[in-house]
Amino acid sequence: QQQVKQSPQSLIVQKGGISIINCAYENTAFDYFPWYQQFPGKGPALLIAIRPDVSEKKEGRFTISFNKSAKQFSLHIMDSQPGDSATYFCAASMSWDKIIFGKGTRLHILP
Amino acid sequence: DAMVIQNPRYQVTQFGKPVTLSCSQTLNHNVMYWYQQKSSQAPKLLFHYYDKDFNNEADTPDNFQSRRPNTSFCFLDIRSPGLGDTAMYLCATSRAAPGGTEAFFGQGTRLTVV
Numbered sequence: 001q002q003q004v005k006q007s008p009q010s011l012i013v014q015k016g017g018i019s020i021i022n023c024a025y026e027n028t029a030f031d032y033f034p035w036y037q038q039f040p041g042k043g044p045a046l047l048i049a050i051r052p053d054v055s056e057k058k059e060g061r062f063t064i065s066f067n068k069s070a071k072q073f074s075l076h077i078m079d080s081q082p083g084d085s086a087t088y089f090c091a092a093s094m095s096w097d098k099i100i101f102g103k104g105t106r107l108h109i110l111p
Numbered sequence: 112d113a114m115v116i117q118n119p120r121y122q123v124t125q126f127g128k129p130v131t132l133s134c135s136q137t138l139n140h141n142v143m144y145w146y147q148q149k150s151s152q153a154p155k156l157l158f159h160y161y162d163k164d165f166n167n168e169a170d171t172p173d174n175f176q177s178r179r180p181n182t183s184f185c186f187l188d189i190r191s192p193g194l195g196d197t198a199m200y201l202c203a204t205s206r207a208a209p210g211g212t213e214a215f216f217g218q219g220t221r222l223t224v225v
Contacts, residue, residue: 034214036216041219041221042218043115043201043203043216044154045216098166099144099203101154102153103152103153104153106151
């Protein structure tokens, strides 16, 4: 119940294309769903986050879509650029509690 | 300005020789985490502090210990490192609040056990 399942494990997208990464969770008590971006040799950094009272959040080229009934959420990267090549982790947490990470998606954008 | 600072960035230690990694924060966050991240894997939570309350993950080996002497500092002690403990160790902080809040990560300490 504490797991966050993330797919795909790796993704290759052409420059300018849309990158889509999906996550699913079981615990309906989760109330915060962040996405982290990690470059090699660096710590993860928050990219965008959503709370379950909204179905979509957009920040620049990055959009989270959230489906509460299906217990799924996804990250969409529009107009993907080579600089977006990184590992992306979805995560979930409950108020006052630890963050649970998905297993990560290694994204590679072809120039 | 760096908000979560880990030292050292790189550490090489001998098999079985105790090692201590440090983390400091300027955010005054009440929660501090230690994660272990092996190559091409997700960060794995070892333990976290909620203020002074220590929360150990069930599968964290006894070999790993932690200290949090004050709000700003947290240490990870590996009493007898094995080759399998070679990994990136990440410290993170957050401010526990309703609805969850962002976790801020340090740059990590890359530990190599030889």
